[in-house]
Amino acid sequence: MVDYYSRISSRARSLKPSEIREILSLTEGKDIISLAGGLPGPEVFPKEKLASISKRVIEEFGDKSLQYSPTLGVSHFREEVSKFVTSKGVKVNEDDVVTITTGSQEALFLLGLSLIDPGDSIIIEAPTYLAALNTFKFFGADFISIPIDEGGMKVETIEDEIKKAIDAGKKVKLIYTVPTAHNPTGVIMNDERRRQLIDVANKYDLLVVEDDPYSYFVFDTEERFVSLKTLDTEDRVMYLGTFSKILSPGLRLGYLIAPSKVVRSVELAKQIVDLHTSTLAQYIAMYALKEGVVGETIENARKVYRTKRDVLVDALESYLPEGSEYYKPKGGLFAFIYLPGSIDTTSMLMKAIERGVAYVPGRNFFADGSGSNALRINFSYPSIEKLREGVRRICELVKEEINVA
Amino acid sequence: MVDYYSRISSRARSLKPSEIREILSLTEGKDIISLAGGLPGPEVFPKEKLASISKRVIEEFGDKSLQYSPTLGVSHFREEVSKFVTSKGVKVNEDDVVTITTGSQEALFLLGLSLIDPGDSIIIEAPTYLAALNTFKFFGADFISIPIDEGGMKVETIEDEIKKAIDAGKKVKLIYTVPTAHNPTGVIMNDERRRQLIDVANKYDLLVVEDDPYSYFVFDTEERFVSLKTLDTEDRVMYLGTFSKILSPGLRLGYLIAPSKVVRSVELAKQIVDLHTSTLAQYIAMYALKEGVVGETIENARKVYRTKRDVLVDALESYLPEGSEYYKPKGGLFAFIYLPGSIDTTSMLMKAIERGVAYVPGRNFFADGSGSNALRINFSYPSIEKLREGVRRICELVKEEINVA
Numbered sequence: 021m022v023d024y025y026s027r028i029s030s031r032a033r034s035l036k037p038s039e040i041r042e043i044l045s046l047t048e049g050k051d052i053i054s055l056a057g058g059l060p061g062p063e064v065f066p067k068e069k070l071a072s073i074s075k076r077v078i079e080e081f082g083d084k085s086l087q088y089s090p091t092l093g094v095s096h097f098r099e100e101v102s103k104f105v106t107s108k109g110v111k112v113n114e115d116d117v118v119t120i121t122t123g124s125q126e127a128l129f130l131l132g133l134s135l136i137d138p139g140d141s142i143i144i145e146a147p148t149y150l151a152a153l154n155t156f157k158f159f160g161a162d163f164i165s166i167p168i169d170e171g172g173m174k175v176e177t178i179e180d181e182i183k184k185a186i187d188a189g190k191k192v193k194l195i196y197t198v199p200t201a202h203n204p205t206g207v208i209m210n211d212e213r214r215r216q217l218i219d220v221a222n223k224y225d226l227l228v229v230e231d232d233p234y235s236y237f238v239f240d241t242e243e244r245f246v247s248l249k250t251l252d253t254e255d256r257v258m259y260l261g262t263f264s265k266i267l268s269p270g271l272r273l274g275y276l277i278a279p280s281k282v283v284r285s286v287e288l289a290k291q292i293v294d295l296h297t298s299t300l301a302q303y304i305a306m307y308a309l310k311e312g313v314v315g316e317t318i319e320n321a322r323k324v325y326r327t328k329r330d331v332l333v334d335a336l337e338s339y340l341p342e343g344s345e346y347y348k349p350k351g352g353l354f355a356f357i358y359l360p361g362s363i364d365t366t367s368m369l370m371k372a373i374e375r376g377v378a379y380v381p382g383r384n385f386f387a388d389g390s391g392s393n394a395l396r397i398n399f400s401y402p403s404i405e406k407l408r409e410g411v412r413r414i415c416e417l418v419k420e421e422i423n424v425a
Numbered sequence: 426m427v428d429y430y431s432r433i434s435s436r437a438r439s440l441k442p443s444e445i446r447e448i449l450s451l452t453e454g455k456d457i458i459s460l461a462g463g464l465p466g467p468e469v470f471p472k473e474k475l476a477s478i479s480k481r482v483i484e485e486f487g488d489k490s491l492q493y494s495p496t497l498g499v500s501h502f503r504e505e506v507s508k509f510v511t512s513k514g515v516k517v518n519e520d521d522v523v524t525i526t527t528g529s530q531e532a533l534f535l536l537g538l539s540l541i542d543p544g545d546s547i548i549i550e551a552p553t554y555l556a557a558l559n560t561f562k563f564f565g566a567d568f569i570s571i572p573i574d575e576g577g578m579k580v581e582t583i584e585d586e587i588k589k590a591i592d593a594g595k596k597v598k599l600i601y602t603v604p605t606a607h608n609p610t611g612v613i614m615n616d617e618r619r620r621q622l623i624d625v626a627n628k629y630d631l632l633v634v635e636d637d638p639y640s641y642f643v644f645d646t647e648e649r650f651v652s653l654k655t656l657d658t659e660d661r662v663m664y665l666g667t668f669s670k671i672l673s674p675g676l677r678l679g680y681l682i683a684p685s686k687v688v689r690s691v692e693l694a695k696q697i698v699d700l701h702t703s704t705l706a707q708y709i710a711m712y713a714l715k716e717g718v719v720g721e722t723i724e725n726a727r728k729v730y731r732t733k734r735d736v737l738v739d740a741l742e743s744y745l746p747e748g749s750e751y752y753k754p755k756g757g758l759f760a761f762i763y764l765p766g767s768i769d770t771t772s773m774l775m776k777a778i779e780r781g782v783a784y785v786p787g788r789n790f791f792a793d794g795s796g797s798n799a800l801r802i803n804f805s806y807p808s809i810e811k812l813r814e815g816v817r818r819i820c821e822l823v824k825e826e827i828n829v830a
Contacts, residue, residue, distance in 0.1 A: 022661050024686035027598065027632060029564070032539040035693035059493055067487035074479035074705075082472035086673035088464055122527050122677075122699040129698050134437040155697045159434070193432065227432060255427050268491035270704035272527075281429035288440035292560045293534050294527040298703045299675035300479075 035158065038384070043369050047378055053410035056378040058203070058353055059401040061328070064321040065268055069313045070304060077303040085303040091287050091296050093120025093275075097306040101261075101275050104309055108235070110259060110277075111250040117283040119290070122297045124233065124262040124274030128152055130293065131229060131258065131276065132159040134285035140193040141185050145173045147356060147385030147394070149203045149231065152196055162190065163387035170347055172209025173197055175216040182224050194227040200245050201234035204356040204385050204396040206329075206349025208238065208245055218251045228257040233265050236318045238351035239326040255279045263305050265353070266318050271301040325353065325400050328407060332399040335408045339415035341422055353400040356382065358393055363421050365395045371421075377413040440563065443789070448774050452783050458815035461783040463608070463758055464806040466733070469726040470673055474718045475709060482708040490708040496692050496701050498525025498680075502711040506666075506680050509714055513640070515664060515682075516655040522688040524695070527702045529638065529667040529679030533557055535698065536634060536663065536681065537564040539690035545598040546590050550578045552761060552790030552799070554608045554636065557601055567595065568792035575752055577614025578602055580621040587629050599632040605650050606639035609761040609790050609801040611734075611754025613643065613650055623656045633662040638670050641723045643756035644731040660684045668710050670758070671723050676706040730758065730805050733812060737804040740813045744820035746827055758805040761787065763798055768826050770800045776826075782818040 044056055077085045092098065098118040106112055121127040128151065136142070138160025144153065146165035153163070164181045166173050178195070185192050195217065199209035209217075221228050230248040238245070249259040258278035263271055276286065290296070308314050332355055333348055343360030359365065365381040372378060382394025395414070399407055449461055482490045497503065503523040511517055526532040533556065541547070543565025549558065551570035558568070569586045571578050583600070590597050600622065604614035614622075626633050635653040643650070654664040663683035668676055681691065695701070713719050737760055738753055748765030764770065770786040777783060787799025800819070804812055 021659055022630070022632065022684070024684060027540055028687075028690050029538065029540055029542045031542070031564075032690040032694060035690065035697070037689075037693060038696070041696075057493070062488035062492060065487050065491045067483055067491070070491065071480045071483035071487070074483060075476045078472055078476035078479060082470055082475070083467035084675075086470045086472070086475065086675040087467060088462070088669070088674045122702070125700040126698065133434065135432055135434055137434045137436070151697070151700070158697050159436075225427070227427065264493070268705070269493045270489075270491040270708075272699070272701070272703040272706075279427070279429060282433075284442075285433050285437040285440065288442060289437060291443075291446075292440070292556070292563050293531060293698060294677070295530040295556070296677070297527070298677040298706050300673070300709075301677075301703050301705065303675075304705075 038154070043373065044378060047373055051376065052373060053377045053402060053406045053413070055397045055402060055407070055410045056380050057398055057401055059398070060265055060269060060321065061324055061400050064317060064324055066313050066317050070268065070308065073307045073311070073313070074304050077300070077307055081303060085300050087299060089296050089299040089302065091290050092117065092283070093297065094299060094302045094306065097302045100306050100309045104314070105259070105261060105277065109244050109250060110247045112277055113255065115255065115280050116277050117280050119276045119278070119283055119286055120297050120302060121274040121276055122294055123264065123272045124231070124260050125151060126293070127260050127274050127276040128155045130286045130289050132156055133289045134282060135193065135227065136161050139191065141190045142193060143178060143181070143195040144387060145197060145202065146388065147204050147382065147391055148196070149198055150384045152231065153387055156196070164192070165386065165388050168202070168205060168207060170207055172199060172202065172207050172213055173217070175213040175220065178220050182220070192224065192226060194229055195221060196229045196231065197248070198231045198234070199248060200232060201238055201351025203234065203352060204354045205347050206352045206354055207347050208350045211246060214246060214248055214251055218248060221256050222254055226256065228252070229260065230257050231260045233262045234352035236266055237322050237325050237353070239322070239329055240350060249277070258282060266321070267305060267308055267314050271305055273297065273301050273305050328399040328404060331404050331407055332397065332411065335411035339412050341415065341419050353398055355397050355399065357395055357397065359395070359418055361393070361422055363393050363418060365393060368417065368421060372414055372417055375413050375417060377410045379414060443559070448778065449783060452778055456781065457778060458782045458807060458811045458818070460802045460807060460812070460815045461785050462806060463803055465670055465674060465726065466729055466805050469722060469729055471718050471722050475673065475713065478712045478716070478718070479709050482705070482712055486708060490705050492704060494701050494704040494707065496695050497688070498523065498702065499704060499707045499711065502707045505711050505714045509719070510664070510666060510682065514649050514655060515652045517682055518660065520660065520685050521682050522685050524681045524683070524688055524691055525702050525707060526679040526681055527699055528669065528677045529636070529665050530556060531698070532665050532679050532681040533560045535691045535694050537561055538694045539687060540598065540632065541566050544596065546595045547598060548583060548586070548600040549792060550602060550607065551793065552609050552787065552796055553601070554603055555789045557636065558792055561601070569597070570791065570793050573607070573610060573612060575612055577604060577607065577612050577618055580618040580625065583625050587625070597629065597631060599634055600626060601634045601636065602653070603636045603639070604653060605637060606643055606756025608639065608757060609759045610752050611757045611759055612752050613755045616651060619651060619653055619656055623653060626661050627659055631661065633657070634665065635662050636665045638667045639757035641671055642727050642730050642758070644727070644734055645755060654682070663687060671726070672710060672713055672719050676710055678702065678706050678710050733804040733809060736809050736812055737802065737816065740816035744817050746820065746824050758803055760802050760804065762800055762802065764800070764823055766798070766827055768798050768823060770798060773822065773826060777819055777822055780818050780822060782815040784819060
C-alpha cells in the first residue's frame with residue numbers, strides 16, 4: 021500500500037487540525053445543545069420565497085443560471101451587491117471591483133494568497149474571528165494583537181505596536197478587523213476609533229480588511245455605524261460581506277469589494293481555486309435582493325436575534341458565577357465570556373459535551389495563547405429554551421470546576 | 426494612493442494571466458461564434474426538473490438545505506455520489522472518502538495544495554487539460570510530457586522518462602490523466618495501456634490522478650472503459666468527477682474519491698479555502714441523482730453531442746486544408762487539430778475574432794511550448810449551424826494564412 025504520509029506537501033503539513041473540530045465531531049448525531057457554531061437560526065430562512073425564486077430563475081433563465089459564469093461573478097448580481105452595500109452607507113469607489121466568492125471564507129483565502137508573504141505582520145483584534153486567524157496563519161503571517169474594550173479595538177495602542185514591530189524588522193502589512201458587532205465579543209468600534217484607525221493606516225501606509233458580516237444585526241440602536249470603507253480616502257480598505265447571515269449560508273455566497281489592482285490578483289487566484297462561484301446561487305441571491313427578500317430577512321432576523329440576545333444575557337446574569345466578565349453583545353451572533361480563576365475552557369469542553377452542551381474555547385480566538393479561561397457562546401442558532409438550558413448547564417459545570425480548584 | 430503592486434505576495438505574482446482569457450475577453454458582448462469554451466449545450470439542461478427539485482428541497486428541507494454543511498459535503502449526497510460512480514463501474518474502496526468540491530477545479534487545487542511541493546515532477550499527457558496544468562504549475566510542479574496517439578497516452582514510454590527524471594535528481598510524484606474522452610483530443614486510452622499505467626505506477630510507487638468528466642459521452646460504442654480507479658489494487662488512484670457536464674455547471678459541484686489519508690489533508694485545506702461547497706447545490710444534485718434526472722441528462726446529452734461531433738467532423742472534412750491532422754473525437758466535447766506548415770494559432774486568434782469566431786490556441790495544452798500550430802475546437806456548446814459556420818470561417822482563415830506564408 022502507498023505511504024501517503026510521505027507524499028503530503030510541506031504546505032499541507034502546516035495545516036493543523038482544529039482541536040475544536042475534533043471535539044465537536046464527537047457531538048455529531050448526539051442530542052447536544054450546540055452553542056458552538058455561528059449558524060443562523062433556521063427560523064429566519066425565507067424558505068417559501070427562496071423556493072419560489074429558485075424555481076423561477078431556473079425556469080426563466082436556466083440557459084444562464086445553470087451554465088458556467090465569469091470568475092468575478094455574474095455581472096448583474098455584482099451590480100446588485102454594489103447597490104445593496106451602497107444603500108447601507110458603504111462607499112464603493114469608481115476603481116473598486118466587486119468579486120463574488122464562495123462564502124466570505126474564500127474571500128479571506130484569496131486575500132491571504134494575494135497579499136501575505138511569510139513573516140508579514142497583521143494587526144488583529146484580540147480576540148478575533150478564528151477562521152481569519154487560521155487562514156492568515158496558513159500563509160505564514162505573524163500577528164500583532166490589539167486588545168479590545170466595549171468601544172472595539174483599542175486603536176490608540178496600534179501606533180506603539182507598529183513602531184515596535186518596525187524596530188524588530190517586521191513588515192506590517194495590514195489591519196484585519198470586524199468593527200461592527202464583532203466576532204466573538206459583539207462589541208462595536210466607536211466612531212472616534214474608526215477615524216483613528218484610518219489615520220494610522222494612512223500614516224503607516226497599511227492596508228485594511230474590514231470584515232462586515234454582522235452590521236445588519238445591531239440591537240439597541242437604529243443607527244448604522246460608518247464603515248471603514250466609507251471613511252477611507254486612499255483606497256486602503258478592502259470590504260468583505262456575506263449572504264450567509266442575511267439570506268442563507270447554504271447558498272455559500274460572499275463578496276469582496278476592493279481596488280482593481282488587488283482584484284486582478286484575486287481573480288487570477290480564483291481561476292485556479294474554483295474557477296467561479298455557483299451561478300445558480302448567484303441568480304437566487306440576485307432576485308432575493310431585487311425583490312426585497314434580503315431586506316425582509318434582515319429585519320426579521322434582527323428581531324429574532326435581539327430576543328435571543330436578551331435571553332442569553334438574562335441566563336448569564338442568572339447562572340454565571342461571580343467574577344465572570346463579558347460585554348453585553350451590542351450586535352452579531354455571539355457573546356464572549358471570561359470565567360473567574362484558573363478554569364481552562366479547552367479541557368472543560370469534553371465535560372460540557374458529556375452534559376449535553378457545546379461551546380468554543382476562548383483560546384482559539386487569540387494568536388498569542390491567551391483566552392484559556394474564556395469561551396464563546398452563540399445565541400442565533402438554538403431555540404430560546406435550548407439557549408437558556410445550555411447556558412445553565414455550562415454555568416453549573418463552571419461552578420463545580422471552581423469548587424474543585 | 427496606495428501602491429498595491431508592491432503589496433502583492435510573491436505567490437500571487439507567480440500567477441500569470443492567461444493570454445487566451447485576455448483575448449477572449451475582447452469577444453464579450455460581441456456577436457462571435459465561440460468554439461473556445463468547454464460549456465455544455467444549454468439545450469441539455471433539465472430545466473423543468475431542476476426547477477421543481479430546487480423548489481422542493483427548499484420547501485421540504487430548507488432548515489438543512491439553506492444552512493451551513495460539513496466541509497467534506499452533505500453525508501447523504503456523498504453516499505449518492507458513491508453509489509452513482511459504483512453503478513458506472515468505478516471501484517470505491519472501504520478506505521476511500523468522497524469529498525464534494527466547488528467544481529472539479531477546486532478538487533485539482535486541493536490536491537495540488539495537499540500533494541505538490543515545488544520541483545515535484547508530474548507525468549501528463551501532451552496535450553493535456555490546460556486548467557490542471559495551470560493549477561499544478563502554481564504549486565511549483567515540473568512536468569514530464571508523454572505524447573498521445575489514438576489509443577491515448579503512450580504509456581509504454583513513461584518508464585524511460587521516469588528513469589531519465591530520476592537520473593536528473595527529480596522526484597516523480599504522480600501521473601495526471603484524462604484517460605476517457607480526453608481533453609483536448611477526444612481519444613480514449615486503450616485497456617492495455619490502462620493496465621500498463623497501473624503497473625508502472627506500482628513499480629515506481631507513483632500516485633495517479635484520474636480526471637473523468639467525459640466518460641459518459643463516448644459516442645461510438647456502448648462499452649464503458651474500465652476506470653484506472655477500478656484497476657488499482659494499491660490505493661494509488663485518486664478519482665475526480667463533476668456534475669458540470671452531466672447535470673449543470675451552474676451548480677458548481679465536483680467530487681474527489683481518494684484514500685482517507687489524502688482526504689485528511691484535503692479537508693483541512695478546504696476548511697480554509699471555502700469551508701464547504703453550496704449546501705443547496707448539493708441537495709439539488711442529490712435529488713437529481715435519486716430521481717434519475719442525471720441519468721436522463723447523460724442519455725440526452727450523449728445523443729446531442731454525438732450529432733454535433735458528426736457535424737464537426739463533416740465540416741472539418743469539407744473545409745480543412747490538406748495536411749491538417751486530428752483524431753476524430755471518440756467522446757467528450759472537443760477536437761484538437763494540427764494545422765499544416767508554420768501557422769501560429771496564437772497570433773492567428775486575433776484575426777479569427779475579427780471574423781467572428783474564437784477557438785483555443787494549442788500551445789496552452791502543453792507544458793513544453795509545443796502545439797503552436799494546433800487549436801482546440803469545442804462542439805458541445807454552439808448550435809449545429811454556428812458550429813459549421815465557425816469551422817468554415819476558421820478554415821478559410823487558415824487557408825489564407827497558408828497562402829500568405
